[in-house]
Structure formats: structure tokens, C-alpha cells
Amino acid sequence: MPTLKHIIYTNEAVPAEEASKPLSGFKNSGVTVHSFEEALTIGKGLVDQYPMVKPSEDSLAIIMYTSGTTGKPKGVMMRHKTVVTVMASVAPIGTHALPPNFTHLAYLPLAHIFEMAVQIGVMSMGARIGYADPKTLTQTGARPIGALEEFRPHLFMGVPKIYDVIMKAAGAKLKKESPGKQQLVASAFEWKARAMESGRYTPVFDMLIFNKFKHILGGNVVVALSGGGPLAATVQRWVRTAFGCQVIQGYALTETCAGATLQMEYDYRPGVVGPPVPGAEISLRSCVGVDGEPEVLDKRGRPYLNTDTEDSNGNPCLGRGEVLIRGPVVTDGYYKLPEKTAEAFRTDGWFLTGDVGVWYPDGSLGIMDRVKNLVKLHGGEYIAMENMELIYGGSQYVDAVTGGIMTYGDGTLDRPVALVQVNELSLTQWAKSDGVEFESIQDLVKNPKAEEEVLKSLVECHKNGGLSGIEKLAGVGLVCEPWTAQNKCLTATNKISRHAVIARDGEILERVKAKGRW
Structure with missing residues (x-):
């Protein structure tokens, strides 16, 4: 050393x-x-x-770096007044159901704004924090007992992947039981889920079944916070039912010091991230460029407008568009990066999140899409679709003329996958030289060997293109019918309309998505 x-x-x-x-x-x-x-x-x-210099409210408190998945990490400058504002706004909302001197189990890295903000909030309330590593949460990774059993937290937080792992582990254990017991537990789950949604209690089921589930998290959890990505509706419902606790989703960014919106207690709607917290003003910008061209389309092929009265499912709404945030929760920009700051932080105080949201009639916000197709995977990592498509488009098997390649990722996938418009000449030449029999290009694109060959070429592009490990494709589906502006799969400027492609080639995509789940 x-x-x-x-x-x-x-x-x-x-x-x-x-x-x-x-x-x-x-x-x-x-x-x-x-x-x-x-x-x-x-x-x-x-x-x-050297006498201590006391900070003022405008003193710089923290420089928290972004993940850097779309370029070099940017240092977000947080002043003391911003941190204090967020703590005063969010902590009372997210913790009012907790007992005095509650315990929080901290196991996520402090380099993550989610964990850092929660820890500051917990300390400001005089509560207790138990520290652990993700691998030592249970007895499987720690002896004599795991951190959950040792600290028995009242407040548990995690990214969606953590809750998914817990659900799958419990499900795997249940499958070892007799069919009769599995059926009993399944019936009890559905009964309790509906009871909670209607405000009723199930003391008998709790005593016979669910108290055992509660001990997985230590037995005391009252509130489970989820952040860092979208939590699947099935997972949110399972966690709430199994552990008998409130599962609250929030929406925030490093640039807002982890403060923006927070789902209300007893709001059981999936995909809803709640109303703005005190100190956050939120507006929706129509996703239309200065040239009048839509920046992104919904699954029905419509642009997101802040004058919309219904969402893509036909449900009433009070507008859709890019989420803009203003107020004392917004940070000062990026450290020594004036150009990047000017791109994201407008002079009138609005921060451009890049997320597409929808206002529901009750004033709650929902997150629907990304303006620039930057999405979060299951573990909370960001991937940049357009940049990935630029790199992977260099493969000899990708036909840019008929639409190119569409990469795909969402909160249920551990790694991205892709749909590829194949170059017919290149693929048929490979098939003939490799002895792969086929009757037509439509027949060839369904051959697993063809998918393996194209994926091998794309992995080589990944290797040479400087993409990160999480941007490596886990699977690929091959398409031979072109994406065009006429069939709405491309915009007028030949950009991929993702919702239209998914609507047309969704069956292929669903099959490939299974390869992106670990």
C-alpha cells in the first residue's frame, strides 16, 4: 500500500x-x-x-455523482438548504405510521441517493439504523443470524429487484410443500390481498400463515419503501400481502435530492408514484419538438401532450408529458459542467427529468415512458437505448434500411434484449456457408441458430463499442418484415416508434424478454 x-x-x-x-x-x-x-x-x-467554519444554508453539503451509464458521471451539487428541505418534506410523510425510535436497516450503498437520503432522514428523527451488507441480510449469508433477524427493522427499503428476489425465494420454498398446502396459501393470499384493499383485517390468516412470512423481514416491518425503478404490480401486491405492511413507491432523482413525489399510504394502485411532496412543483411539458415532430409516442401511436384527457389505456387523466420539477428540492446543477447544467436545468428554475408522466384526476403522478428512451433495468441501472442502437447498428446483420435494431429494457429485466431487422443477404450467406437449411427468409429468422449467430455479432459490437456490462444484450429476436413510416413503426423522421413496433412484433419480443430475466 x-x-x-x-x-x-x-x-x-x-x-x-x-x-x-x-x-x-x-x-x-x-x-x-x-x-x-x-x-x-x-x-x-x-x-x-483551525477553528470550525459553520456552514450556511447556501453552503455546499454534498456532491453526489450520477451513475454515468450514458457518459461520464456528473456531480450533482446539493446545498444544505436543499437537503434540509427534502428531509423536512419527505420524512414525515413516509414515516408517520412508524413507532417512536423505529429501526431502519441500511444495506444499500451510500453512493446511492436513495439510501443516503433515507439515512439522513432517519437520523434527523432520532431513530436507529442497523448496518448490513445485502449478502448478510438473512442467515444464509451470515452466522449465527442474519441482519434482518438481528435488527428486526420497522422500516425496510429496497430497489425493485430486492423485492422480486424475496418473492421468488419465498415462492420457491412454498413449491416444496404439498399441493394442498400450496393451494391453501394461494387462497389465503388472494383473500388477504382483497381484504387489505378494502380496509379489512385477517387475524386468523395472519396467525396461521402470514406471521411466518413476516419473520422473513424480521417480523416488525411496518413500511416498505421502493425506489430506483418501477415496482411491478404483482410484486407490490405480494409484498404488501405477505408482510402485512404498506408498500410505498416514490419518484425522485439525484438532481432532486431524492425528493419529488411519494405514494400515499393505502394507495394500492400500481404504477402510481403519488402527489408532489412539499417543496416540489411539477409540470408536464408536451413531448413535441420545435419542428412539431413528436419526440416519443405512446402504445397507441399518439404523442404525449399536456392537454390530453385520457391515457394510452383510455382512462381519464389531466395531461401527459415530460416531467419538469421546480422548487427548493431541485439542486444547483452539475459540478464544473456548465453545458450539461444548461441542458437539464432551465433558467426559469425547471429541471427536465426526461421522464414522461401522467396526471391522474386525484393529483397523483404516474411515470409512463422516457423522452430519450433511457430506462432502468430491474436492478436500478440505467441504459441508453439510442446510444446502444447506434453501436449495435454496426453489425453486418442489421438492416438499417428496413428499420435497424430496437433495443429493449424495462423494470422486469436484468439485462436488455433487442429486435433486429435482419440484412437478408448477409444472413442467407451465413446460413448457406454454415450448412443451415431454410426455405425462405421468414423460415430462417425463426431458426435458433440464426439468432445465436446474430447475437454473437452484436456481442462483438458491444465489445468494440465501449458499452458497459449492463448494456450487453442477453437475447435477440429476428424480424424480416420492415418497419416503415407507413406502418407507423417509424416516425416521419425515421425514428423507431417503440410502442408501434411492440404492438406489431410483441409476440417475438415477449419470447426474447425471457432471456433477459435472471
Whole structure:
């Protein structure tokens, strides 16, 4: 360790005989060794020499870096007043159902704005925090007991993938039981889920079945927070039913210091992220460019407009469009990146999130799409669709003339997949040289060997194109009927209309998506 200059040691809990022995092995090493008491003495002298400068509300408190999946990470500048505003706004809403001196289990990295914000909020309320690693949450990864059993938290938080893993693990364990018991539990689940949705209790089922489930999270969880990506409706319902707790989704970004909207307690609608928190003003911008061309279309082929009165499913709404956020929860921009700051933070105070939202009649927000097709995978990682398509489009098997390649990812996938408009000449030449029999191009694109060959070529593009590991395709589906502006699969400017492609080639995509789930 060439950079090591100082070692500070303590004799606490060390036998007196051992503590009296001098530390050896550091002579001529360039490393200075201090006891903890010596370090305190040195520190007191420094305090006298350099008086503490108390921060003001405008002092810079944190520089939190974004994930950097679409380029170099950007340092988001958070001032003390921004952090305090978010804590004062969000903490009372998300924790009012918790008991005094509740316990929070912290296991996500503090480099994640979600965990950092929750920890600051918990400490500001004088509650307790137990620290753990994701691998030591249960007895499987820790001895003698896991962190959940040790700390028995009242507040549990996680990204959607964590809840999905918990649900699948419990399901796998249940499958080992007799068919009769499986049927009993399934019936009890449905009964309790409906009871909770109508405000009723199920004490008998809780005593016989669900108290055992509650012990998976330690037995005390009252509120489960989910953030960092969309939580599937089935998972949200399962967690709420199994553990008998409120499952609350929030919507926020690093640029808003983890404060924007929060789903209300007892709001059981999936995909709803709640109304704005105090300190956040939210507006929806119609997703139409200056040239009048739609920036993104919904699954019905319509642009997202802030004057819309119904969503893509025909349900009433109060407008759709890109989510803009303004107010004291919004940070000051990116550290030493004025151009990037100007792109995302408007001079009138609005921050452009890039997310497409919908206002529901009760004032709650829902997140529907991405303006630039930047999506989150199951684990909370961002992937940039357009950039991936640019790199993967270099494969000899991708026919840009008939539509190119459409990459796909969502909150249910661990890795992205893709649909490819194949270059008929290149693919048929490969098939003939490799001895793959086929009657037509329509027959060839259904051949698993053809999919393997195209995927191999795309993986090579990934390797040479500088894409990240999470942007590596896990599966590919081959298409030979062109995507065009006439069949609405392309826009007038030849950009892929994802909803139209999914509507037409959804059967192929659904088959391929299974390869992206681990």
C-alpha cells in the first residue's frame, strides 16, 4: 500500500499483556503509527489552530455523482438548504405510521441517493439504523443470524429487484410443500390481498400463515419503501400481502435530492408514484419538438401532450408529458459542467427529468415512458437505448434500411434484449456457408441458430463499442418484415416508434424478454 502514511490503533478489548507490547514492523517504512489517544491529542491541537467554519444554508453539503451509464458521471451539487428541505418534506410523510425510535436497516450503498437520503432522514428523527451488507441480510449469508433477524427493522427499503428476489425465494420454498398446502396459501393470499384493499383485517390468516412470512423481514416491518425503478404490480401486491405492511413507491432523482413525489399510504394502485411532496412543483411539458415532430409516442401511436384527457389505456387523466420539477428540492446543477447544467436545468428554475408522466384526476403522478428512451433495468441501472442502437447498428446483420435494431429494457429485466431487422443477404450467406437449411427468409429468422449467430455479432459490437456490462444484450429476436413510416413503426423522421413496433412484433419480443430475466 504505497499511499499509506498513518496507522491509528486502539487497545480497547485487548489483553493488558498484549497491549503493553510495542507494535513492530514499521521501521523505515515511511508509515507513522499512532495510538487512538495520541490521535485525539493531535486533533485537539488542530481544532485550536483551525477553528470550525459553520456552514450556511447556501453552503455546499454534498456532491453526489450520477451513475454515468450514458457518459461520464456528473456531480450533482446539493446545498444544505436543499437537503434540509427534502428531509423536512419527505420524512414525515413516509414515516408517520412508524413507532417512536423505529429501526431502519441500511444495506444499500451510500453512493446511492436513495439510501443516503433515507439515512439522513432517519437520523434527523432520532431513530436507529442497523448496518448490513445485502449478502448478510438473512442467515444464509451470515452466522449465527442474519441482519434482518438481528435488527428486526420497522422500516425496510429496497430497489425493485430486492423485492422480486424475496418473492421468488419465498415462492420457491412454498413449491416444496404439498399441493394442498400450496393451494391453501394461494387462497389465503388472494383473500388477504382483497381484504387489505378494502380496509379489512385477517387475524386468523395472519396467525396461521402470514406471521411466518413476516419473520422473513424480521417480523416488525411496518413500511416498505421502493425506489430506483418501477415496482411491478404483482410484486407490490405480494409484498404488501405477505408482510402485512404498506408498500410505498416514490419518484425522485439525484438532481432532486431524492425528493419529488411519494405514494400515499393505502394507495394500492400500481404504477402510481403519488402527489408532489412539499417543496416540489411539477409540470408536464408536451413531448413535441420545435419542428412539431413528436419526440416519443405512446402504445397507441399518439404523442404525449399536456392537454390530453385520457391515457394510452383510455382512462381519464389531466395531461401527459415530460416531467419538469421546480422548487427548493431541485439542486444547483452539475459540478464544473456548465453545458450539461444548461441542458437539464432551465433558467426559469425547471429541471427536465426526461421522464414522461401522467396526471391522474386525484393529483397523483404516474411515470409512463422516457423522452430519450433511457430506462432502468430491474436492478436500478440505467441504459441508453439510442446510444446502444447506434453501436449495435454496426453489425453486418442489421438492416438499417428496413428499420435497424430496437433495443429493449424495462423494470422486469436484468439485462436488455433487442429486435433486429435482419440484412437478408448477409444472413442467407451465413446460413448457406454454415450448412443451415431454410426455405425462405421468414423460415430462417425463426431458426435458433440464426439468432445465436446474430447475437454473437452484436456481442462483438458491444465489445468494440465501449458499452458497459449492463448494456450487453442477453437475447435477440429476428424480424424480416420492415418497419416503415407507413406502418407507423417509424416516425416521419425515421425514428423507431417503440410502442408501434411492440404492438406489431410483441409476440417475438415477449419470447426474447425471457432471456433477459435472471
